[in-house]
Amino acid sequence: MARNHVTTTINGDPVEFLCDTEQTLLDVLRDELHLTGSKEGCASGDCGACSVTMDGRLVCACLVLAVETQGAEVETIEGMADGDRLHPLQQKFLDHAALQCGVCTPGFLVAAKSLLERNPDPTESEVRYWLAGNLCRCTGYDKIVRAVLDTAAEMRE
């Protein structure tokens, strides 16, 4: 069976890969490109651990066929820091102890970044609803929400 040849951009870099049609973007990121920062928690779009952006839209990589990324711009957690400078959200998550086991953290960060790009001054409720697709079982969400709100406040300054 012929595999699909895909040319795409991931975290600003040109990437080419071959994939089966049924392979998701998450499968290719993790198993072919070894970008394992995006996590598989459910493979059904219910946990958000594989959150990435595609052409600027927040999506679950498990709900995108890899072949659909032809010509697209994909951003993953691996592209969030700028060289050795953490994104303010990454720093605030550390400052606020907003992670425990850390497996949901990449998804939360990618999702929160997408929120702040659209809404630099979200309310607590807006943060909570925007992040409702990202499950965290360790923190009870409190410190995550605080970290996002604090980042937003700092980035507005």
Add this chain to the structure above:
Amino acid sequence: MAAVEKIIENRIDDKTTDSKALKWVGTRAPRPDGVDKVTGRAKFGADTHLPNMLIGKVLRSPHAHARILSIDPSAALALPGVKAVVTRDDFPDQPAGAVQPAGEMIINYRDMTRNIMAREKALYEGHAVAAVAAVSDRVAGQALTLIKVDYEVLPHVIDVDEAMGADAPLIQEDLITEGMDPAPEKPSNIAKRVEFGHGDIETGFSQAQVVIEREFKTRPVHQGYIEPHACLASFSEDGQADLWCSTQGHYVARGHCATLLGMDVSKLRVTSSEIGGGFGGKTVVYLEPVALALSRKACQPVKMVMTRDEVFRASGPACGTSMQVRIGATREGKITAGDATLKFQAGAFAGSPVPAAAMCAFAPYDLEHVRSVGYDVLVNRPKVAAYRAPGAPLGEYAVESVIDELAKALELDPIEFRLLNAVREGVDSSYGPKFGPIGCIQTLEAARDHDHYQTPLGSGQGRGVATGYWFNIGGQTSATLNLSEDGSVALVVGTPDIGGSRASLAMMTAETLGIELDKVRPLVGDTSALGYNMLTGGSRVTFAGGIAVVGAAEDLIRQLCERAALTWDLPLDDVEWIEGEARPANGRAGSEAPMSMAEIAKDMAKSGGPIVGRHSTNAQGAGPSFGTHVVDVDVDRETGRVSVTRYTVVQDAGKAIHPGYVEGQYQGGAVQGIGWALNEEYIYDEKGKIENAGFLDYRVPVCSDVPMIDTVIVEVPNPEHPYGVRGVGETPIVPPLAAISNAVENALGIRFTELPMSPPRVLAAIEQAG
């Protein structure tokens, strides 16, 4: 040596007299694994790849209960790309009655080998029946469809009360109930009866003016860690093997796997990956021995990762229960007797946490007459696994619900009623031993005095309170401090870091050594790097690991002082370790310039060679932790939806090494409890199959479901720990079930005795109440 002991003693005094003297302990220091986790660099169970790696997949029983007549893998093996198939025939049977201590649990390996791969019967839907290793996920999946299994479907039972009935299908045909006198002659699904208590409950009830008795029923819930079970096994032709896996205890996993595969323990090296949540669910093995068996057969590395569906069908869960509780009190509010009967679903194999539940049920109360009886009952569900304070949330849900009703009947404030009966140091616990220093009263008082409890409720809202208890544990723990030539140290521990323990252990190390925190690099070593380590669980790591790292730091200090003494040509007694440097002491004070760790390290080759601080211990004296939760709810009377509007956790930490991660434990436990109370449950069809094996319909709380979770850290130091630590991870999940149920009662005037309080149940109760 004497000098070192003195320093440690001083530090303990510092803690109790002036906590400001501590430089790291009690601060919100950055966590050493943090950057890896916010950048996606951290490697979790499924994140490792090896050259020539195969993918393993499990064929699972579609039946809740079935005899396995035959398994024919020939067609699967003939499929190109399939490298190995394993079934029950690939695991040696384990002797009957062989129980062994393995980590924290007593393990029955005869049961465990049957749980990881069904033998005579498949005992629950999702039970592993065979496994394949193939060149790709797709080929492995295709191969599964080619394995022919001939089943004889048997009647099944999933409800605990039905399973205890005389006519229930027997899950294990030869099971005779333990703990009965006389022992029953006929087999049943009741694995064990336990009883705790003291006094005479009927005498106690005869002294009561108010007696309330209720029956409760709860559904099983899953730990719900976001990372599915995952491992990578690599077996060599010479019988040596490596295993990478997401586990709460890689030493414990090593022991289980070696036993199940019949190999020398030391031939297997296990490396724990970063672990994406466990909550008790990753204290046992599922995929690991299967991946090793496949790798042994295929002579290639085999990676196995559960799907979320498999996680729900074949791992965890925590028990469902059926419980009766009766409590009596005088009109003045003194509890005269408490009696509980707790029936817990163990799943397909014996071993529910009902003993712990029976011990914890009345633990917050000082009772003269108390009895709690527990039954461990087999059903056709996955074998239960530990879930945060295993068993305690359930027994205490029932007891704390009745306590709340009593307070209402006696027209007493629920916290004051609890305070009238609460345990304090020196009181006999309901399960036996006297309590040492504990913080039960302190958490109740702090909850009562908290702004939350003092703030009037909004219209239609309800407020609930509950208190919870967990023992906490110690156990075998090792730590090594390797001094580097520049004076920085590598701290190697053997307990997987599930929520920030590298931070807390490094902080205690730096504190004891008197050095900068960033000079300590903490790592979790593999099973060959250190002596034995019990798993991460039971809230033990900051307690027992703390004792180990402080011991290793003391050992390092002793050697550093020795090198300084040799260098200065002074007796060891005339050298002391202060603020991270060796100084001449006693009459020699000031005779030599102090030597820092870096200076001693620079010349360690010349002064005697490498310096390694070590400590191995079987830590004893874990400090129990009490917590009191206050919660406000709003109930939509037309749809039955319960919304949590405010939540406060008050808990005794002993000493919070890193307050941020202590608060995180409190908050996370509370929100898991909210899920347990309101929406989480396994739903089965009439054939005994799970209908909601996914995060869509197994409803863990999402971010928009919950409010901020306030926390109050009470610190009643544990005298058995150098910094006073008790352990905090378990207790936060104990009070929420009752606290929320009590709040709903307060809002609606309806007592719920069933969990979860999902909207259909709540609306039905509202309509019934008219």
Add this chain to the structure above:
Amino acid sequence: MRYEVPETVDAAVALLAAANGSARILAGGTDLLVQLRAGLVEPDVVVDIKKISQTRQVTAQDGGFRVGAAVTGAELDEHPDLKKNWPGVVEAAELIGSTQVQGRATMGGNLCNASPAADSVPALIAAAATCQIAGPDGERTVPVESICTGPGKTILGTGEFVVSLILPARPPHSGDAYLRFIPRTEMDIAVVGVGVSLTLDGAGQCIAARVGLGAVAATALLVTEAADALVGTAVDEGAVEKMQQAVRAACRPIDDKRGTIAYRTQVSGVLAGRACRIALERAGEH
């Protein structure tokens, strides 16, 4: 499994027709990928319709809107005119899944997946929306309520697909609303969903109404009796109560893991009342 990404409606129809039933249409993929992963569907070819420009645009048409079948929920939210005219429809589409799912999920997919609990469908039914369907025999236009025939089943024939949804022009004093019940605040499938659309006259009398009902039968329902209870009234409490009774009477739900018959029936009336009041308020504003 082959992947095809046609750029015209005709090319898509040709691919679908050639596949002779073994093709699946990929719009947002939020249902299709889950079904593929679970092995529920095994198509020979996946036809991605997102490069067909008509499926990706929201355009004004005849005073109403033509919404491409593959426009995502997130994109609908960014269309102020559409939101102003059909707030209930946009809200319903936005309730589908998480923010991540919103980045992909489409109303066309939500409809053609034919789940009885699809959030956007009761709102589209209440809005009297129609579907523009392309196929080997040309185009046809069909009311939304006629598309689904049962769980997972539609009237679409071989080679046919929904290109766009048409929302009619809004008379003055109109308003719509959609509410659903889920156990959590997000991330669940609707246990009950109710869409209500109203038009009032200048005096506040209801002159037109439609009520769509989801998750209480094998397909989403248009409940004309419920609408009839409102037309000719001032949408007062008595009329709303009658409407609620009609909604409950129309329910033919099942007991399942998401809700009971009794619960769904009871709550459908509750939500119908609440949605009606919101629609009324909106009608008063426009």
Add this chain to the structure above:
Amino acid sequence: MAKIVLTGNLRLYTGGETELELNAGTIRSLIRKLRERYPDLPESLEDELAISIDGTVHQDDWFARIQPDSEVHLMPRIAGG
């Protein structure tokens, strides 16, 4: 002599006895003496026990000291999540 309290199901092996006095300086010695006194105690007894000496809980701790006036409780081993 230390006061020894047997909780849970241990009474099934002791003819119903739940409290006794024994001279035992350590947990190991205590277990040996209990075995002598109650031969029915199961082989796996030790592995299934937690032992509280004056309120401090010990698990797998043979040489923990028991004072002549200690109060010792034998109870099931405690695990965790």
